[in-house]
Amino acid sequence: MDSLNEYILQVSNLTIELPNQTVLDDVSFKLKTGTTLAIVGPNGAGKTMLFRALLSLIPFKGKIAWAPNVKIGYVPQYLSASDIPISVEEFLAFKIGSDMEGALSSVGLKSQEVLHKRLGALSGGQLRRVLIAWATIDKPNVLLFDEPTTGVDLDSEEAIYKMLNELEERYKITMMLISHDLHIIRDYSDYMLALNKCVTFFGESKRIMDLELQQMIYGEPVCTVPE
Amino acid sequence: MVEGLEFSLLVGISVGLSAGYLGSIMVLEKMALVGDALSHVALPGLALGILFNFPPLLGGFAFLFASSIIIWEVGKATRLSFETIVGAVFTLSLAIGVLMIEDLEVLGEALFGSIANVTLADAVTGVVIAIAAVYLTRIIYNKVVLSMISEELAISEGVNVGRVNLLFLLLISLVVAIGIKITGTLLVGFLVVVPAAAAKNLSANLRRYSILSSLFGAVSALVGILATGLVSYLEHPPPPGPLVVVAGVVLFAVTVVIRWKKRLSV
Numbered sequence: 001m002d003s004l005n006e007y008i009l010q011v012s013n014l015t016i017e018l019p020n021q022t023v024l025d026d027v028s029f030k031l032k033t034g035t036t037l038a039i040v041g042p043n044g045a046g047k048t049m050l051f052r053a054l055l056s057l058i059p060f061k062g063k064i065a066w067a068p069n070v071k072i073g074y075v076p077q078y079l080s081a082s083d084i085p086i087s088v089e090e091f092l093a094f095k096i097g098s099d100m101e102g103a104l105s106s107v108g109l110k111s112q113e114v115l116h117k118r119l120g121a122l123s124g125g126q127l128r129r130v131l132i133a134w135a136t137i138d139k140p141n142v143l144l145f146d147e148p149t150t151g152v153d154l155d156s157e158e159a160i161y162k163m164l165n166e167l168e169e170r171y172k173i174t175m176m177l178i179s180h181d182l183h184i185i186r187d188y189s190d191y192m193l194a195l196n197k198c199v200t201f202f203g204e205s206k207r208i209m210d211l212e213l214q215q216m217i218y219g220e221p222v223c224t225v226p227e
Numbered sequence: 228m229v230e231g232l233e234f235s236l237l238v239g240i241s242v243g244l245s246a247g248y249l250g251s252i253m254v255l256e257k258m259a260l261v262g263d264a265l266s267h268v269a270l271p272g273l274a275l276g277i278l279f280n281f282p283p284l285l286g287g288f289a290f291l292f293a294s295s296i297i298i299w300e301v302g303k304a305t306r307l308s309f310e311t312i313v314g315a316v317f318t319l320s321l322a323i324g325v326l327m328i329e330d331l332e333v334l335g336e337a338l339f340g341s342i343a344n345v346t347l348a349d350a351v352t353g354v355v356i357a358i359a360a361v362y363l364t365r366i367i368y369n370k371v372v373l374s375m376i377s378e379e380l381a382i383s384e385g386v387n388v389g390r391v392n393l394l395f396l397l398l399i400s401l402v403v404a405i406g407i408k409i410t411g412t413l414l415v416g417f418l419v420v421v422p423a424a425a426a427k428n429l430s431a432n433l434r435r436y437s438i439l440s441s442l443f444g445a446v447s448a449l450v451g452i453l454a455t456g457l458v459s460y461l462e463h464p465p466p467p468g469p470l471v472v473v474a475g476v477v478l479f480a481v482t483v484v485i486r487w488k489k490r491l492s493v
Binding site: 052055057072074076078079080081083084085086087089090091093094095116118119134 | 255369372373375376377379380382383384427430431432433434435436
């Protein structure tokens with residue numbers, strides 16, 4: 001069955017071009033509702049650009065078809081908040097009118113500990129959690145997560161993925177995450193899409209530990225056309 | 228006492244307050260130099276007003292706004308930093324303005340300001356423009372800050388970053404234009420930069436930062452203009468611009484000391 005119910009996202013022949021450079025070339029894939037898709041590939045492979053296109057932040061060629069009434073939450077890789085005197089409360093107030101406590105506790109943060117802190121003074125793990133609270137507050141069906149554990153220590157990393165798993169199950173969220181961590185990809189995603197300007201692999205994430213496959217993903221690009 | 232000092236004070240406080248408020252964004256955007264240098268761009272516009280007998284303020288504003296847009300568009304097209312483009316545009320404007328204004332006394336007033344001949348109409352114009360600029364900036368303040376934190380987040384929340392930034396440039400041009408009369412084109416930029424820098428020294432949240440920045444701007448202008456009025460009996464009284472700058476720098480120095488003493492983690 002190839003219905004919109006089964007697939008929350010269908011991307012066909014997506015091409016992204018910057019002046020003098022093709023960032024993504026003829027990328028096609030489908031994302032099953034309720035699954036987690038890891039986007040992998042070397043630096044500069046076009047992973048973040050794919051997210052930007054999925055969010056309609058940049059122009060592209062080809063077709064991106066989301067299921068009807070889809071609501072997307074987005075967690076960017078970086079924030080430029082280190083030099084801005086803005087508190088966590090003020091940051092969340094951009095999006096959350098009420099119940100900030102509830103939003104923070106859903107991501108394992110105590111509001112009295114972080115609400116009046118400067119956003120730029122949070123630890124890497126706290127900042128990620130605040131961003132997840134931001135992205136999940138209006139109950140999205142899809143969460144796009146760019147490098148979920150950038151700037152996070154190992155203990156917090158594991159905790160963040162466990163929390164994401166819980167959110168996924170509780171709210172039935174379909175998730176797409178960009179990651180370089182092979183263990184995370186194996187343990188916390190169902191499928192993976194390997195990019196190197198084009199699609200170099202699309203399949204089950206458990207295969208990521210296969211050395212030959214790793215060489216294919218991170219070595220010289222050999223494009224494939226997913227089924 | 229100088230005649231019409233109360234009008235100068237009204238204009239000064241309005242400019243100080245609004246420039247401080249808008250400046251708090253400029254400083255965060257790392258566009259402090261843009262705010263400062265932008266004011267110099269007004270000089271040829273003022274000169275045209277003086278030469279062709281129309282309100283110099285209007286000429287100043289027209290040049291400011293046109294330059295903002297040119298700087299914005301050149302920045303987008305070339306990916307040169309705003310600082311670089313403004314650096315080129317403002318020195319050129321200053322040179323053209325100085326060449327156009329032959330009367331040295333008029334040139335001095337245009338560069339460093341004057342509290343003489345400030346009328347009720349000037350005061351009303353200043354207050355109205357300042358209120359409008361602060362009101363409109365307040366509406367877009369959060370959107371501009373969000374786009375600074377993450378342009379992607381801002382766009383994904385429906386913020387039209389280009390339009391919001393353009394409106395902000397228009398508002399900053401307006402505020403700088405009304406400030407020129409009192410502090411002069413060379414020094415009005417100070418009110419955009421230093422009060423915000425002083426406020427940043429003492430702030431851990433946006434609310435406190437923007438309020439303190441406005442307050443410091445207003446106090447710098449008030450003290451500077453009052454001091455100018457007090458020494459107006461001198462044979463060669465100083466223009467208000469430099470005294471406003473001195474007042475503001477003293478405030479800034481105090482905030483540096485407070486921060487240093489408290490070792491605020493902000």
